[in-house]
Amino acid sequence: MSLPHQPVHQPQLKARTPVQKCISSDCGAEFGLRDQIYVCRNCGGPLEIDCGLETLKDTKSLVARWESRASSREERDRSGVWRYREILPFDDAAPVVTLFEGNTPLYDAPKCAKYSGLASLTLKHQGCSPTGSFKDTGMTAAVTQGAILGARALVCASTGNTAASLAAYAARANLRCVVLLPEGQVSAAKLAQSMDYGASILEVAGNFDDCMRLTQELDDVSWIYIANSINPFRIEGQKTVAYELMMQRDWQVPDHVVVPGGNMGNSSALGKGFEEMRRMGLIARVPKLSIIQADGAAPLAQLFSKMGKTPAETSLMQLEIENVSRPRTLASAIRIGAPVSWKKALRAVVQSGGSIISVSEAELADAKAMIGLEGIGCEPASAATVAGIKKLVANGTFARNDSVVAILTGHVLKDTDYVSRYHRGGLTLDSGTGHAAEKSEPIVGTFRNEPIRVAATKDAIVKILQRN
Ligand code: F0G
Numbered sequence: 001m002s003l004p005h006q007p008v009h010q011p012q013l014k015a016r017t018p019v020q021k022c023i024s025s026d027c028g029a030e031f032g033l034r035d036q037i038y039v040c041r042n043c044g045g046p047l048e049i050d051c052g053l054e055t056l057k058d059t060k061s062l063v064a065r066w067e068s069r070a071s072s073r074e075e076r077d078r079s080g081v082w083r084y085r086e087i088l089p090f091d092d093a094a095p096v097v098t099l100f101e102g103n104t105p106l107y108d109a110p111k112c113a114k115y116s117g118l119a120s121l122t123l124k125h126q127g128c129s130p131t132g133s134f135k136d137t138g139m140t141a142a143v144t145q146g147a148i149l150g151a152r153a154l155v156c157a158s159t160g161n162t163a164a165s166l167a168a169y170a171a172r173a174n175l176r177c178v179v180l181l182p183e184g185q186v187s188a189a190k191l192a193q194s195m196d197y198g199a200s201i202l203e204v205a206g207n208f209d210d211c212m213r214l215t216q217e218l219d220d221v222s223w224i225y226i227a228n229s230i231n232p233f234r235i236e237g238q239k240t241v242a243y244e245l246m247m248q249r250d251w252q253v254p255d256h257v258v259v260p261g262g263n264m265g266n267s268s269a270l271g272k273g274f275e276e277m278r279r280m281g282l283i284a285r286v287p288k289l290s291i292i293q294a295d296g297a298a299p300l301a302q303l304f305s306k307m308g309k310t311p312a313e314t315s316l317m318q319l320e321i322e323n324v325s326r327p328r329t330l331a332s333a334i335r336i337g338a339p340v341s342w343k344k345a346l347r348a349v350v351q352s353g354g355s356i357i358s359v360s361e362a363e364l365a366d367a368k369a370m371i372g373l374e375g376i377g378c379e380p381a382s383a384a385t386v387a388g389i390k391k392l393v394a395n396g397t398f399a400r401n402d403s404v405v406a407i408l409t410g411h412v413l414k415d416t417d418y419v420s421r422y423h424r425g426g427l428t429l430d431s432g433t434g435h436a437a438e439k440s441e442p443i444v445g446t447f448r449n450e451p452i453r454v455a456a457t458k459d460a461i462v463k464i465l466q467r468n
Helices: 059-069 082-087 110-116 135-149 161-172 188-196 208-220 232-248 265-279 299-307 313-318 342-352 361-373 380-394 412-424 458-467
Strands: 019-022 047-050 106-108 122-125 153-157 176-182 200-204 224-226 256-260 288-294 356-359 404-408
Touching: 047 232, 059 082, 059 232, 082 232, 110 361, 110 380, 122 232, 135 153, 135 161, 135 224, 135 232, 153 161, 153 208, 161 176, 161 188, 176 188, 176 208, 188 200, 188 412, 200 208, 208 224, 232 265, 256 265, 256 380, 265 288, 265 342, 288 299, 288 342, 288 380, 299 342, 299 356, 313 342, 356 361, 356 380, 361 380, 361 412, 380 404
Parallel strands: 122 404, 153 176, 153 224, 176 200, 256 288, 256 404, 288 356
Antiparallel strands: 019 047, 106 122
16 A cells, blocks of 8 residues: 655755856856855956855755764764765765864863953864864865866965965875965974975065965966965855854854954854854844954055944945065964955954954064963964954943854964963064064063973972972
């Protein structure tokens, strides 16, 4: 006996076909996913991927599916990026290149909260990832796309972390990796990673911005695939951090999310993730997104401070940024004077009602030590967040009881030279910036913790401990 036909409830969990799209509202040109482009072919504007997520109907089922994948053993489910594959521009057969990125912890940071004048503060540590920085969530997507396109070499310009991450993922995919690094300006740990993962390392006689310009000039070589954040597929991977954060917070939207800013890919990606979730109805509002730069490398903070009242989105695209020709900061990861993704980042900040400010070297260094005192630690660039939050509380932009999440972007072991100099009292802006001629006052760390030399006797040790 045959059963009467029963309609099976099939929740619509797949969006319409994604496209690459120019972000300029005057242009809005669309391109296919297989077009190997990094800027709009029509107007030269930045590209992003429109995943058509508004066509996803049953978002509740989608969230349940993501939750259940956290306990699955399937390779893609274990990745904190591919777990969210319904919102990524890849089909189910994509040859995913993963190192099980994502799944990064949220930490309560009471000492940093007190230090910044907040009742509480949460840190999301993207440095707890396969290569020790937030780049991995983007690289898994960019390298997968490179493999799909049949690239023979993957290339990036980098202050060190992008290179280390690309080198690792390219090695997993058996693809050649070439990294352009500013000579003498990359931390030893980051450089060592790129060497170990087998990348061809080109040390360029110039700064990061020179490396970035050269990389962009390679965009017409068809067998080379560029993995910097001008690559919209990389941003797709990085946007999943916003989804993961919201799942970890049981979909409670924080008042503020704060990130350090360099080339501006991270802020662009987080902004895109939150805005998508709002459009899909997963969250009712987006958190205010704020970006913190270092004083000596702060072109976007300078533009933001001159903008005055919030301009309309169309006029945002007409703004011009004044690049910093000789960016200076000890936070080498964000020593960038000409950020390529600034338009997307600015749009995300303005749309969300956030801020863009900069902090001094001393503010950044002390904030970094405070994050260390939590037992968490991070690389210098990441600490711009806590330094910036302290400033934003002091000037009344953030209220004491606001809920704030700071994104830490790199692991403390990425730059141990900086840590050691801070605690031993040898941190000056000329150390390692490549501008030895521009000497500046030493930074006197408030939280210095220098090793103590002691004789090899019990007495000597007890005496010292009693004194301290
Ligand atoms: N924090 C760390 C640790 C970084 O490595 C970077 C960027 C940033 C913050 C800034 O992020 O560029 O998305 O605004 N590092 C790049 C690199 C430039 O080459 O590793 P962004």
